[in-house]
Amino acid sequence: MAPSRPEPDPLPAAPAPAAPMSDAAKAELFTEQRPRLLGLAYRLLGSAAEAEDAVQDAYLRWNRADPSVVRVPAAWLTKVVANLCLNRLTSARATRERYVGPWLPEPVLTDTGALGPMETAEQRDSVSLGVLVMLERLTPPERAVFVLREAFGHTHREIAGLLDVDERRSRQLLRRAREHVGTPRRRFAPDSAQQRRLLERFFAAAAEGDVPALEKMLADDVVAWTDGGGRVRAARKPVFGRSKVARFMTGVATLPETTAMDAELRPVNGELGAVLRVGGELVGTTWLEVGQDGRITAVRAVLHPEKLAFLAGQVAAEQRGDRPDR
Incomplete structure (x- = not known):
């Protein structure tokens, strides 16, 4: 995410309708x-299902x-x-404090x-996913101010x-939020062609059980998170380190x-990922996060069946030819 900068008012004032x-x-x-x-709502909650409920x-x-x-209807709805x-x-x-294993947000196309x-x-x-996971460190008011300011450019x-606080309080909440998650900055992101090639190589090496090939793609301090929520087979704790992550991924791929x-x-959650069937x-x-040197620094996988429901609905809507955003 880029540093804050002045932007045009996203919710311009408009005269009230003359008639209902x-x-x-x-x-x-x-x-x-x-x-x-x-x-x-999704940025605030990290759950597509809960976001849909809030919007409804x-x-x-x-x-x-x-x-x-x-x-101003847009401001009122916001x-x-x-x-x-x-x-x-x-x-x-x-609820998340009682969650089984690592918690990750619900994926969305x-x-x-x-x-x-x-x-x-x-x-x-x-x-x-990286940003949404960091936002879990914030209190609800801090998260609301952070999202409204950094993601939507509100003054x-x-x-x-919008939140019924004064401007001084808004600035305080944003400052505290940044102390917890750091000042927003652009993450390194390879172009789509590079990301595609990396994903293809990653899955091919895992499927072939080629641990040395995987290790060459991974950073020394790589971390793998798998969110199964206790519903499907997944690691209950993050897996740390090049050798352990390589062995873990080949083990999973050869089950x-x-x-x-x-x-x-x-494109899932704003970056190229793999939809697994x-x-x-x-x-x-599954998503891969990549460092400046082109090595994978993080692997995140959501396997919890309930967390895949929204994405599955999007895919089904596409197959029917519906507009999935309606």
């Missing part, structure tokens, strides 16, 4: 805003609201979604428009209005249940 909006007009406006709202709750409130007194997510974050933290635009590096970085004046695995490379059934997703 029709139900159709209200629904159309919400549909236009939905990808942005889902992107906000916002729609119900919008449907009951009198639009003639809503001065405030509603942000506060719904703040309420959810408190209970989510307690990001070439469908489901989370809004992914045209800039900042937009892609803000939904990456502190706007954030104060009987994974030898017939197909890996389709797709066995017999046509979605069984996981």
Whole structure:
């Protein structure tokens, strides 16, 4: 993520409607805003399913609201979604403390428009697993300010209005958030062709059980996280170090249940990853994080069946020819 810089007001003021909006007009406006709202909720919660619930709750409130007194619908909806997510974050933290094994966010295909635009590096970085995992260190108010400021470019004046705090408090929360996660900076990201080649080499070496070939791709301090949530076979703790990660990955790839695995490379969470299937059934997703020297510094895999439900729905919608972001 890039350092903060002044940006145009993303929620420009607009005059209040002269007359009540029709139900159709209200629904159309919400549909236009939905990808942005889902992107906000997902960044705040790290769960696509919970983000959808928050956005649906916002729609119900919008449907009951009198639009003639809503001065800026986009700002009103943003405030509603942000506060719904703040309420959810408190209970989510307690649940994640009891989670079995490493916790990773739910994967989302990001070439469908489901989370809004992914045209800039900042937009892609803000939904990456590495950033979302770091945001777990923050309190709910810190996370809300961080996401609104760094991912959506809101000014502190706007954030104060959205979260019902004063500008001084907004700045304090952002400062504390940065102390916990560090000042946002661009991660090194190889171009798509390089990333594709690296993923292909990585999976080929793992499938062949070629530990030396894998070790050559890995950084000395590489770490592998596998999120199975106690539902499927996965490491209960992170795996550290080049040799251990190489042996772990070849061991997993040569298990009987994974030898017939197909890996389709797709943009997932803003970066190229692998969508894993066995017999046509979605069984996981995997990402590689790469250092400046081109070596893999992190391997993250989500295998928990419930966490794959949103992505599976996106794939099913594509196969039906539906718009997955609607």
